[in-house]
Amino acid sequence: MSALVDRFSPVLREIAARGRDHERAGTRPYDEVRALADAGFGALRLPQSEGGSGASILEVFELLVALGEADSNQPQLWRNHLAFVEDRLLAGSDADPYWRHRIAAGDVFGGAWSERGAGGLDKVGTRLVRDAEGGVLDGTKYYSTGSIYADWISVFALDDTEKPIIAIAATDAPGVARLDDWSGVGQRQTGSGTTVFAGVRIEPRAIYDFEERVPYQETAYQLTLLASLVGVGRAARTELVEAVRSRARNYPHGLDPEPRLDAQLQAVVGRVSALVTSAEAVLLRAAALVDPVADALTAGEEAASERVQALATTAAVAAYEAQLTVTDAILEATTILYDALGSSAVLESAQLDRHWRNARTLASHNPRIYKARVIGDWLLNGTSPLHIYENAEERAARTLAP
Numbered sequence: 552m553s554a555l556v557d558r559f560s561p562v563l564r565e566i567a568a569r570g571r572d573h574e575r576a577g578t579r580p581y582d583e584v585r586a587l588a589d590a591g592f593g594a595l596r597l598p599q600s601e602g603g604s605g606a607s608i609l610e611v612f613e614l615l616v617a618l619g620e621a622d623s624n625q626p627q628l629w630r631n632h633l634a635f636v637e638d639r640l641l642a643g644s645d646a647d648p649y650w651r652h653r654i655a656a657g658d659v660f661g662g663a664w665s666e667r668g669a670g671g672l673d674k675v676g677t678r679l680v681r682d683a684e685g686g687v688l689d690g691t692k693y694y695s696t697g698s699i700y701a702d703w704i705s706v707f708a709l710d711d712t713e714k715p716i717i718a719i720a721a722t723d724a725p726g727v728a729r730l731d732d733w734s735g736v737g738q739r740q741t742g743s744g745t746t747v748f749a750g751v752r753i754e755p756r757a758i759y760d761f762e763e764r765v766p767y768q769e770t771a772y773q774l775t776l777l778a779s780l781v782g783v784g785r786a787a788r789t790e791l792v793e794a795v796r797s798r799a800r801n802y803p804h805g806l807d808p809e810p811r812l813d814a815q816l817q818a819v820v821g822r823v824s825a826l827v828t829s830a831e832a833v834l835l836r837a838a839a840l841v842d843p844v845a846d847a848l849t850a851g852e853e854a855a856s857e858r859v860q861a862l863a864t865t866a867a868v869a870a871y872e873a874q875l876t877v878t879d880a881i882l883e884a885t886t887i888l889y890d891a892l893g894s895s896a897v898l899e900s901a902q903l904d905r906h907w908r909n910a911r912t913l914a915s916h917n918p919r920i921y922k923a924r925v926i927g928d929w930l931l932n933g934t935s936p937l938h939i940y941e942n943a944e945e946r947a948a949r950t951l952a953p
Contacts, residue, residue: 555595555610556617562586567621573740574905579731580622580740584700587618588657592629596636602655608771608845612778612838616831619782620789623909624740626782628697630775631662635705637765638717641848647756650719653703661698661722663746664707666691677708677748679718685758686710688718688726688751698722699729699742706748707761715761718753726751737905737912738779766854766863766937767844770870773917774841777834777870777877780913784827784881787906791823791888794896794903802893810891819891823884830880837869860937867936868929871922878914885910 556563566583573580587593595611597603606614611633615626639650654660666676677690690708698704704727706718720727726749733743765771798810807813844862852859885907889896896903928934 553610553613555604555606555614559587559590559592559614559617562590562592563617563621566618566625570622570624571902573622574902577739579699579742580624581700583622583625584628584659587625587629588659591657593632593636593657593659594655596633596640597651597655601651608841609835609839612774612835615775615778616781616785616834619779620785621782622740623779623783623786623913624738626775626779627738627743627913628700628741629659630772631697631705632660632701633775634764634768634771635660635662637768637771637845638759638763641765641845642759642763649756658702659697659700660719661695661701661704661742662706663692663695663698663704663748665694667693675707675709675715677706679708679710679716679753679758681710681758685753685755686718688720688748688753690748692746692748694733694743695729695746696741696743698746699731699744704746706746710758717759717761717764719757720748720751720753724751735912737908737910765845765848766859767841767866769937770837770841770863770867773870773874774834774838776913776916777830777837777873780877780881780910781827781831781834783906783910783913784823784830784884787885787888787903788820788823788827790903790906791820791891794901795820795891798893816891819887823888823891826880826884830877830884833873833876837866837873840866840869860935863937864929864935868926871926871936874917874919874922875926878919881910882907882914 565586566580569580569583572578591604594603595606595614596608597605599605619626636654639646639654677688677692679686679688688706688708692706695704701722704720704722706720708716708718710716722729728747728749730745730747731742732745733739733741735743795816796811801808801810801813805813806815810816844859844866847859847862848854888903895901925936929936
């Protein structure tokens with residue numbers, strides 16, 4: 552157990568103890584999110600001199616896996632916050648430190664980026680009309696993960712010159728309406744509902760260019776989902792072992808009257824464990840490859856430099872490879888666990904179905920069917936996976952000769 556995981560263990564235990572109750576009752580973990588924020592979870596990456604923990608990205612992801620094991624909703628609902636921290640942490644020495652101060656103080660940041668029917672950056676309907684006092688924001692966003700728990704929401708919009716920007720809106724500002732209307736089969740406590748912005752006043756310091764994002768932001772977003780998936784697998788494995796150990800009788804054609812001594816059931820448990828362990832290893836390998844990118848930026852290297860772009864590309868490819876392998880492994884693990892259990896395992900009271908539902912929901916973000924092609928295109932043609940928001944012509948301009 553890492554020092555960071557050990558430090559957060561009391562909060563993790565409380566989250567794990569209450570997670571099933573939230574699932575059963577349909578309630579939301581507001582108190583648990585606040586407990587994490589008060590314990591400094593949101594400021595993990597800030598330097599200690601600024602009130603943070605000075606944690607590496609790998610250390611953060613080790614903790615995210617443990618958090619996902621306690622409740623798979625938690626890493627995902629913090630996903631936008633973690634990405635925002637990276638942007639503000641590495642924005643440069645001339646950036647306004649206000650947002651880092653808010654992070655250190657325990658503020659929580661959600662996100663509102665997606666819109667229904669939008670086919671690209673130029674199709675986004677949310678607009679910021681600039682004026683001398685900053686601007687006014689209008690629009691409707693969907694899948695606003697974490698925003699019902701947040702103090703602030705980072706919003707993707709276009710300004711009145713059609714330039715992509717990020718606006719940061721206070722959740723208690725006039726004109727902000729957060730709807731808890733996410734109705735997915737899994738990840739029900741992530742707060743991934745609709746957010747409406749109607750004439751919301753945005754301060755100048757709460758507006759920054761979309762291009763200011765760190766070059767590994769998409770990679771970090773994807774790896775956070777994978778941390779939740781690995782957490783699902785670890786929790787499912789623990790509950791599977793407990794369930795097999797507690798079974799008092801076996802099927803007539805079993806290999807031993809006592810289920811835990813049945814070699815076939817042992818093999819299922821072993822297979823589930825191997826899938827989860829391999830998934831965790833692949834995830835943490837990819838997370839470790841993000842640290843050199845962040846370290847280079849912290850040292851003052853330009854995001855557009857050839858070295859930083861190469862490091863970021865290596866991390867992105869590793870994340871996409873992890874997405875393929877982790878998704879397959881955890882979906883299989885949460886499916887075959889039933890092979891080692893009796894019909895009582897499908898009872899609602901057992902809640903084992905939540906593991907597959909959560910895994911299936913997490914795996915539906917940025918579908919894995921695209922990632923194998925992206926990896927292959929990079930290996931064969933040098934097409935960088937960093938520029939997913941570009942159009943075909945822009946991507947082609949970055950493609951290396953075979």
